[in-house]
Amino acid sequence: MSSQTKACLYALATALMWSTVATAFKLTLNHLDPWQMVFWSVLTSTLLLGAFVIAQGKWLQLIQQGREHFGLYILLGFLNPFLYHIVLFGGYDLLPAQQAQALNYSWPLALTLLAVPLLGNKLSFKDGICCLIAYLGVVIISTRGELQNLNFGNPQGVILMLSSTLVWALYWILNARNKGDSQVGLLLCFLFGLPWITIAVFWKSSVWPIPVEGLSGALYIGLVEMGFAYIIWLKALKLAENTSVISNISYLSPFLSLIFIANILNESIHLSTYVGLVLIVAAVVFQRRKAASEKPSEAPVMSNH
Numbered sequence: 001m002s003s004q005t006k007a008c009l010y011a012l013a014t015a016l017m018w019s020t021v022a023t024a025f026k027l028t029l030n031h032l033d034p035w036q037m038v039f040w041s042v043l044t045s046t047l048l049l050g051a052f053v054i055a056q057g058k059w060l061q062l063i064q065q066g067r068e069h070f071g072l073y074i075l076l077g078f079l080n081p082f083l084y085h086i087v088l089f090g091g092y093d094l095l096p097a098q099q100a101q102a103l104n105y106s107w108p109l110a111l112t113l114l115a116v117p118l119l120g121n122k123l124s125f126k127d128g129i130c131c132l133i134a135y136l137g138v139v140i141i142s143t144r145g146e147l148q149n150l151n152f153g154n155p156q157g158v159i160l161m162l163s164s165t166l167v168w169a170l171y172w173i174l175n176a177r178n179k180g181d182s183q184v185g186l187l188l189c190f191l192f193g194l195p196w197i198t199i200a201v202f203w204k205s206s207v208w209p210i211p212v213e214g215l216s217g218a219l220y221i222g223l224v225e226m227g228f229a230y231i232i233w234l235k236a237l238k239l240a241e242n243t244s245v246i247s248n249i250s251y252l253s254p255f256l257s258l259i260f261i262a263n264i265l266n267e268s269i270h271l272s273t274y275v276g277l278v279l280i281v282a283a284v285v286f287q288r289r290k291a292a293s294e295k296p297s298e299a300p301v302m303s304n305h
Contacts, residue, residue, distance in 0.1 A: 003239045010236035011249040017229040019256035021221065022101035023264050025092045028217025034089035035205040037218055039197050042081045044222025046194055049187040052231060058184055065180040066188050072178060077192025079171040088164040094157030097261045098269055102141050102277045105254050107165035108284045109134040114169045130287040137279030144272045182234060251281050
């Protein structure tokens, strides 16, 4: 089996993992509040990533990398996993899963827009068109196709989901400056983010007692969404001879997610969700192919859920 074939299989496994998390979020939020959900899922993921890094003998690198970029990791840990997941789970708590997960996939366009003031990038005409198409999809999903009335079912939920894309894009831009080991870097983000989360959960909520169903859901999220999916995704990128193929496979995730949402959460998937999601994904794919053709080594690859 060739390296590219193995990479595609790893990418498919990752896409399948990502496609389950929207359903897991909603099921877990039936038993936990967002603060509790973030705490237990991040704690689980931190333990998993820590075991994985130590098993590879990278604990000295962990200490060195943390010392060299101490200030950066304080900021990164605040952004992700803390702020990003608090805002993300808050949005999922207020919106149907089909809307929340579709809106979340507009983050690459948020990245394009933030790169203008933060990195000095120029917004080309094609980039602008891609953003307009993607955010038209956002409006279609948010209003369930009622464009004439612009009737947003839950404006607060929509604002939270779009805010989560900005937080993730900001984290992505800042994290791109870190040239250290990516697995070690992710663990450091979680280690530095955990104190923020611990303070917040004791201030806003409580860590115990919680229902077994809620704890099980948080453990699943920590192991899958924040843990194994990332590890396997990095493996796919390492083996890939052509990362654009791997990136394209990741776009299966939001559509597979709708299958789980419909069959497990029993949500009736609206036509507007499909239309909006197609517009968002098409705009992201076109924008990334344009970026790859201009700067192949710098083109970002989908790594969010």
